[in-house]
Amino acid sequence: MRDLADLAVELALKMGADYAEARFHEDVSNMYMLRNGMPEVAGFVRARGIGIRVLVNGALGFSSLNKPDRTLLERRVQEAISMARASARTRKKPIRFSEERAEEARWEVKPKEPFDSVAIEDKMALLYDIDRVLSDEQEIGARIPFRLLELSESTSTRYFVNSEGARISSTVPRIMFLAVTTVLEPEKGTEQDMVQKGASGGWEALRAWDLMDMLRERLKALTKVLKEGVSPPKGKIDIVLGSEVVGLMVHESCGHPYEADRILGREAAQAGESFVSPDMLGQRIGSELVTVVDDPTVEGSYGYYLYDDEGVRARRRFLIKDGIINEFLHNRETAASLGVSSNAAARASGFNREPIVRMANTFMLPGDHEFEELLEDVKLGVYIKTYGEWNIDDRRFNMRFIGREAYLIEGGELKGPVRRPVLEITTPGFYGSIDAIDKNLSLDAGTCGKGDPPQGVPVWFGGPNVRLRGVALGGL
Amino acid sequence: MELRELAQLALKEALGLGADEAAVIAHRSISRQVRFANNEVTITKTWDDLNLYVLLAKEAKLVITSLANIEPDAIRNALKDLMGLVAVMKPRPDYAPLPEGPFEYKPISGLYDEKIAQMSDEAIDIVQEAINKALEAGGKRVAGTFAFGVEEASLLTSRGAEGEGRKTRATLVVRALADGEAAGMGTTCGTRLRDLDPASAGEEAGRFARLSLNPEPLKPGRYDVVFGRPACAVFFDIVAGMTSAFYVDSGLSCFIGKLGQQVASELLSIYDDARLEAGLGSRPFDDEGLPTARKAIIEGGVLKTYLHNSITAKRHGTSSTANAGWIVPQPWNVIVRPGDLSDEELLAEVRHGLFVNNITYVRFQDYAKGDFSAVIRDGVFLIEDGELKKGVKGLRLSDNVLNILKSIKALSREARQVSHWWMEWGSPAVVTPLFLAERIGFTVPTK
Incomplete structure (x- = not known):
């Protein structure tokens, strides 16, 4: 089908496209799921196909097919062009792409332990072993009546070609683990935990996660919160946020609103727009301690790539630098609209999706404090280590995160657990309240959703632990 | 190959490889979409998909797959792999056999409209109508998606169920903004073109956006x-x-x-x-x-x-x-x-x-x-x-x-x-x- 991708570009140009690109993807994934100790399902997906995108008279058309048939390919290329041409009349301003170097490259992630080097029995055995630990009421301290464990391995092989001469081939294996658990204490009710790990690479990445210990510790801590957690303090206090919370907050309140397609209104009907406008570049959004980057080139990361799905070479992007709005995330379309170059943020979740502006690995850079130093002059505060419920409005200005594992801070020391502290805060309120950042950078995996039809792409998000001064907790 | 033949091939192979039970769905769809924002079409899309979904059971163990490559050899190899997977799984205590067929399926009316199945460039006019109504009603910037398509499926199970069906669908979502914060939304959807009311969806989006100002x-x-x-x-x-x-x-x-x-x-x-x-x-x-x-x-x-x-x-x-x-x-x-x-x-x-x-x-x-x-x-x-x-x-x-x-x-x-x-x-x-x-x-x- 790779030849058909080349042919698609050739055909599109012959049929009148001003620009054409084609991506051939071959995606293989295996999935194993254990629910409450029972093998819920195992299976695999073998998908392949070609996605074609054309620019005609300043309008974009896309089509995809998963059958390697030349006649069908011609029909789909023709339709992409004819629909784009028909839609061009609605456009006052033609779509243009930024000028980029036509790269020719091949890149790949080589797993140290390929997925097929580990027996399926051993993969299932790992899930059974984890489930056994989680079912041990004495070990955890409470009953975990609901345990959903999922393991997936996938390998995406891609070939990108465009009418400017770019040709990029890549292969990336990824591994993902998800656990959803419910702690039950008859007198106190339930608390739930959801944790996802992910990486590019082979089975070696999973070994490094030490899943058994990680889950045991999380659930023991959550049990303590459920049994002993007190109501959070009222009024203005200091709040220390754990890496996991900081990571999701920067993903949601810095990554998303700095996506230039949202800023320009292209996602308005679904995910929404942004409180950030192009003229806010250079403006202060937070304390000078805050620097947030998005970096696809972090080796081993879940969001890893070296060239994006428009063939542009990836690099680290400094979204907030020393508290100043520094850079947006761009694909070639948004870059041309704002008169800059693409910074390689175009990603497509599969062959049958258009490449749109996405994050890769978004994180706040660490500071110079020790964790204990964040606590030491806090008279009264809360340390929110992990989160449960969270959301953010469609302009990415008004967000809320409820702590799962959280502790009281009194006189500079961590005390007992606090149950469900609600942090409901504006984006400038968050970045403007940070007065100390520790050295401990940690990153977590997620599947970021955006686009219509939705595109879930693998990402990391993370950060150090940070301290917010003088913030009241929310809730009713 | 017709969908039914494809499903028959996969079912026969699965049982031939030793599966106790199998269910197969062959599914073909052509879907289209017109996305718009800032009162303009941002992209048009067409998807042409043919997929095979297979569930196999052996000794109270279940495995499933989704395949895009429907060449007979590829299907055969995938099913062999699936049987390899089922061999190393543990039995499910809650296993239940597939429902015993054959069954009679009574038709459901109104699920297919040739006008939607054949629609292509004309969709731009529907989108334009919705945008215009939203603007008239007070929206300043209008965004949304018009998605429509046709799909057909053939299902076969080893317990004698045999079903076939086709349907069309269309969904129009319109979101209008009167400024950064004032927004409204209208929707219309159906399986037949005559079920859709793009003008009302646009009008509702525009009206709510205008009323949301300040x-x-x-x-x-x-x-x-x-x-x-x-x-x-x-x-x-x-x-x-x-x-x-x-x-x-x-x-x-x-x-x-x-x-x-x-x-x-x-x-x-x-x-x-x-x-x-x-x-x-x-x-x-x-x-x-x-x-x-x-x-x-x-x-x-x-x-x-x-x-x-x-x-x-x-x-x-x-x-x-x-x-x-x-x-x-x-x-x-x-x-x-x-x-x-x-x-x-x-x-x-x-x-x-x-x-x-x-x-x-x-x-x-x-x-x-x-x-x-x-x-x-x-x-x-x-x-x-x-x-x-x-x-x-x-x-x-x-x-x-x-x-x-x-x-x-x-x-x-x-x-x-x-x-x-x-x-x-x-x-x-x-x-x-x-x-x-x-x-x-x-x-x-x-x-």
Whole structure:
């Protein structure tokens, strides 16, 4: 089908496209799921196909097919062009792409332990072993009546070609683990935990996660919160946020609103727009301690790539630098609209999706404090280590995160657990309240959703632990 | 190769390789989409897909696959791999055989419209009409998606189920903005072109956006709320989704242990009806080949059933409700029984409260309890003496699914089919009126 991708570009140009690109993807994934100790399902997906995108008279058309048939390919290329041409009349301003170097490259992630080097029995055995630990009421301290464990391995092989001469081939294996658990204490009710790990690479990445210990510790801590957690303090206090919370907050309140397609209104009907406008570049959004980057080139990361799905070479992007709005995330379309170059943020979740502006690995850079130093002059505060419920409005200005594992801070020391502290805060309120950042950078995996039809792409998000001064907790 | 031949080939191969049971779905679709923003079309898309889905069972062990490569050799190799996988799995204590066929499937009317199947460039005119109406009604910038397509499926099982069907569908979502914060939304959808009303969807989006101009902050607290249809669709999608036995058994539902109990106001009845004429989710058979039927999920506020496939049904000691999903049972068309008030009369019931047109980003602190919060948007208004008084900003819906269900005080009489992007729990469509609920919680940021 790779030849058909080349042919698609050739055909599109012959049929009148001003620009054409084609991506051939071959995606293989295996999935194993254990629910409450029972093998819920195992299976695999073998998908392949070609996605074609054309620019005609300043309008974009896309089509995809998963059958390697030349006649069908011609029909789909023709339709992409004819629909784009028909839609061009609605456009006052033609779509243009930024000028980029036509790269020719091949890149790949080589797993140290390929997925097929580990027996399926051993993969299932790992899930059974984890489930056994989680079912041990004495070990955890409470009953975990609901345990959903999922393991997936996938390998995406891609070939990108465009009418400017770019040709990029890549292969990336990824591994993902998800656990959803419910702690039950008859007198106190339930608390739930959801944790996802992910990486590019082979089975070696999973070994490094030490899943058994990680889950045991999380659930023991959550049990303590459920049994002993007190109501959070009222009024203005200091709040220390754990890496996991900081990571999701920067993903949601810095990554998303700095996506230039949202800023320009292209996602308005679904995910929404942004409180950030192009003229806010250079403006202060937070304390000078805050620097947030998005970096696809972090080796081993879940969001890893070296060239994006428009063939542009990836690099680290400094979204907030020393508290100043520094850079947006761009694909070639948004870059041309704002008169800059693409910074390689175009990603497509599969062959049958258009490449749109996405994050890769978004994180706040660490500071110079020790964790204990964040606590030491806090008279009264809360340390929110992990989160449960969270959301953010469609302009990415008004967000809320409820702590799962959280502790009281009194006189500079961590005390007992606090149950469900609600942090409901504006984006400038968050970045403007940070007065100390520790050295401990940690990153977590997620599947970021955006686009219509939705595109879930693998990402990391993370950060150090940070301290917010003088913030009241929310809730009713 | 025709879909039926493809399914036959895969079924024969699977049984030939030693599977005890197999179900096969061959599925072909051509889908199209016109996306727009800032009053312009941003991209047009076409998808041409042919996929094969296979479930195999051997010795009470289950495995599944999805294949895009439908060359006979590729199918054969994939099925061999699948048999290799099943060999190393452990048996399921809850294993249940596929339903014993053959079955007779009665046709459902109104599921196919050649005009939608053949539509291509003409879709631009429909989008243009919606944009123009939204602008006329007060929107300044209009965005949305018009998605439409045709699909056909052939299902065969080793227990003698043989089903075939084709359907068309179209969904138009229009979101208008009058400035950065003032937004409105309108939707229209159906299986037939004549079911669509792009002008009304555009008008509603534009009107709500205009009415939302200059929104004001409001104090956090508890308010009586009338939910608009996009919000009702999101909410009842969650309610119906949470009755899937898979979620019940995974701790991801607030209906655990509540069968036969009063879980909602007695005014509320919700049905799942896969046989709805011209329903977006209508289908004569489920993924195990069982004939579908209308059933009450909640009737008079009482939880009547969970949604089951054969395996979840066995686990619960009951029969399948024909909602398979090989892994996750799911609702088909969620239908909320209307009340007897007009939309305006429902609003008139509220002396001081809120109108919330859409809810998005519903996220749970505890699924088993039902505690959640959600972003409200696309027309959020203060109601004073039954009138939409002014736009409101900054509030977040923060409450509990069961509490809202029990707080329902009235429903309007006009139910419409709704489908949009923020329905995340798997219902293809919800047919819903507006509803009024009392003393619902709203919070605001503290800084």
